[in-house]
């Protein structure tokens with residue numbers, strides 16, 4: 063079991079390089095199944111969710127060749143099976159993309175019910191199923207697997223109106239429709255940067271998708287996708303997390319390899335708090351010297367403030383002067399981490415979807431738990447800003463989505479280290495033994 067030990071209270075200074083976007087990578091890798099040829103994918107983040115995605119593809123018969131740490135070649139010309147390994151697929155939320163890609167290419171898919179971060183509440187996939195059904199597939203759940211199949215092996219293009227704006231459903235339906243017969247229109251589609259990234263990837267392999275990044279996506283089905291090369295966009299949320307860390311600790315950091323437009327929603331909120339952000343080409347210079355002021359935040363689908371930055375901004379606001387309101391507008395609830403922040407002295411009350419955050423002068427280090435990926439990022443930020451030592455457990459969640467987080471933070475002056483400890487049951491066993 064790995065833990066992070068953090069000595070807080072040190073401002074951050076220097077430069078940090080942002081990796082490829084996790085939520086683009088975990089869609090684009092399964093989308094390689096649609097391609098009858100070799101896809102070379104660059105700027106892949108080195109995180110455990112990506113490793114799992116690649117393992118799932120390999121198990122289905124894909125040839126995977128690592129070119130370097132961030133580039134991989136995937137060859138899906140000789141796929142053996144359309145049924146995914148149960149234990150691998152259920153570990154990760156993004157395994158639902160295997161349904162769209164396998165169904166789109168082979169007319170059938172059998173994928174374990176997806177797992178992934180559980181931040182409270184349900185994570186339904188009814189809109190994905192609605193899309194596959196509209197395209198002509200029969201979808202059922204049996205023995206923990208979602209089975210989807212279309213008679214005759216090819217889906218048929220149609221119009222699909224999503225009842226909720228869903229990132230996953232938009233991308234999954236896009237994958238299924240790319241080789242369907244005729245045209246598909248997805249209305250009320252999500253507009254996140256990774257949706258545009260997936261469309262660009264598929265188009266570069268021979269697909270015909272227009273309108274990604276707007277709420278209407280039009281797909282003209284093609285017969286076949288062939289190989290090519292593609293580089294994944296930088297991770298908006300990873301960049302936002304480092305920006306929030308600088309806001310919380312103070313200091314000055316150049317955040318490199320980002321697309322500033324994708325950062326606008328986060329930059330605007332930090333500026334409202336009194337953080338200085340200067341944009342230059344593909345970098346943002348983030349500086350916080352004075353005290354931070356309160357603000358209100360509501361998470362919304364893109365281009366609104368991202369839900370995946372909600373725990374991090376709440377942590378920043380816990381240290382700002384005055385009372386801030388944070389409202390979760392995407393998920394039913396995502397505040398499990400608040401109790402952990404309270405252990406460090408934060409003053410936050412949660413009522414359903416709203417957190418009332420009374421800023422405090424300082425936080426103090428404590429043993430805390432990362433309950434999910436972004437909650438874990440919030441724990442790291444809080445620990446970096448807090449006086450004294452914190453011990454963060456559950457860091458395997460953090461490592462699902464943040465490449466080299468310890469090394470990147472150390473390079474900008476943070477006192478953080480990863481330590482291996484026997485887990486509690488082993489400790490107990492040792493004591494009894």
Ligand code: EPU
Pocket residue numbers: 085088155156179184185186187188189190191226227228229230231252369370392393394435436463
């Ligand atoms: N929803 C439905 N039915 C569906 C799908 C979604 O009602 O069939 C609802 C959800 O319950 C939620 C809302 O629609 O209230 C939005 O969910 P969405 O489908 O957009 O989420 P997702 O695709 O499952 C992705 C990211 C999440 C991120 C959300 C929102 C991946 C693998 N996951 O999830 O990322 O929070 O979009 O932006 O791309 C993370 O990276 O930490 C993370 C959890």
